[in-house]
Amino acid sequence: MRNFFRKFFNKLLRRDKKLKIGLYGHPNSGKTTLANTMANDWLGKPIGLVSNVPHETRSVYRQERVSIQQDGVELDFDIIDTPGIATKVDYKNFLEYGLSEEEAKGRAKEATKGIIEAIKWLDDVTGVLLVMDSSIDPLTQANITIIGNLEARNIPFVIVANKIDMEEANPDRIISVFPQHTVVPISALRGENTGELYMSMVRKFK
Amino acid sequence: MEGLKLDFLSSTALESLTSMEKISMIVDRVKNGELMVIEGGLSPEEEAELIETTMREIDVEEFVGIDIFTLEKDQRSFFGLSKKKTVGLTVIGPANIMRAVKKKSNFLSMIAEFGDSGASVH
Numbered sequence: 001m002r003n004f005f006r007k008f009f010n011k012l013l014r015r016d017k018k019l020k021i022g023l024y025g026h027p028n029s030g031k032t033t034l035a036n037t038m039a040n041d042w043l044g045k046p047i048g049l050v051s052n053v054p055h056e057t058r059s060v061y062r063q064e065r066v067s068i069q070q071d072g073v074e075l076d077f078d079i080i081d082t083p084g085i086a087t088k089v090d091y092k093n094f095l096e097y098g099l100s101e102e103e104a105k106g107r108a109k110e111a112t113k114g115i116i117e118a119i120k121w122l123d124d125v126t127g128v129l130l131v132m133d134s135s136i137d138p139l140t141q142a143n144i145t146i147i148g149n150l151e152a153r154n155i156p157f158v159i160v161a162n163k164i165d166m167e168e169a170n171p172d173r174i175i176s177v178f179p180q181h182t183v184v185p186i187s188a189l190r191g192e193n194t195g196e197l198y199m200s201m202v203r204k205f206k
Numbered sequence: 207m208e209g210l211k212l213d214f215l216s217s218t219a220l221e222s223l224t225s226m227e228k229i230s231m232i233v234d235r236v237k238n239g240e241l242m243v244i245e246g247g248l249s250p251e252e253e254a255e256l257i258e259t260t261m262r263e264i265d266v267e268e269f270v271g272i273d274i275f276t277l278e279k280d281q282r283s284f285f286g287l288s289k290k291k292t293v294g295l296t297v298i299g300p301a302n303i304m305r306a307v308k309k310k311s312n313f314l315s316m317i318a319e320f321g322d323s324g325a326s327v328h
Binding site: 059086087088091105122138142144148149 | 225254262264266270273
């Protein structure tokens with residue numbers, strides 16, 4: 001495994017431009033779980049809090065300067081973990097998770113600001129991991145809007161079909177809906193198939 | 207029974223508007239409880255701007271956001287060798303009204319519900 005990551009870094013080290021990988025997707029698709037898995041693999045520590053309540057990440061979190069030094073070369077590698085993008089935010093959804101009405105309303109307000117921030121960050125990322133929950137219908141307006149904007153801005157991206165550990169997961173549905181794009185099924189929670197994801201990132205972002 | 211106002215706009219009607227004018231018009235009408243059916247679609251940049259504007263306008267009590275659905279149609283290239291999808295119609299409405307939609311290629315089905323039906327996170 002260590003050799004694999006060394007090879008992965010070596011491929012990245014050949015880059016001479018700063019790489020900023022944005023994690024985009026719906027609320028609760030597992031972006032922060034994936035960011036933590038990546039940070040654990042590359043830095044040995046997680047970077048963000050996760051929970052089952054949607055919109056847990058309500059502002060952009062940037063793990064800056066993942067400085068990798070090897071053979072005298074340094075790479076500044078940033079992970080940009082963004083709030084989930086949605087077209088609607090209803091505080092009543094948060095009540096189901098045991099939040100008080102005041103907490104739920106506060107969370108909803110913060111979530112709307114987070115979505116705006118995530119969209120603004122599309123101007124700055126150099127590559128994107130579009131994280132989708134394999135257990136739900138991927139053909140949503142948020143996913144269509146994100147993909148449309150990535151294509152319009154010529155930002156390379158990989159679709160991550162996450163949560164394949166769930167019984168109702170159907171990553172083939174994502175592959176069939178987006179046949180023209182690279183789709184990698186993984187479980188960020190269990191670290192399943194993340195090696196394949198990293199190789200796809202190298203191929204797509206190099 | 208409370209009524210639902212549907213506005214149908216041709217692509218010609220939208221051509222004369224700037225992106226900002228289009229988005230302002232859509233958000234104003236949807237906030238007012240209206241459902242808009244637009245011939246064609248918005249550009250990806252306009253869609254992103256529409257989401258941003260919607261987020262700024264969300265009021266936790268009265269307006270929880272929008273739902274957008276598109277009806278796509280197959281369009282053949284000049285020589286008929288390749289096929290690509292284009293947006294035929296775009297439906298935009300208040301998220302707390304547009305509750306259930308079934309979408310297939312060349313088919314869109316939706317239900318508008320009145321009352322405090324809530325909106326899912328997506």
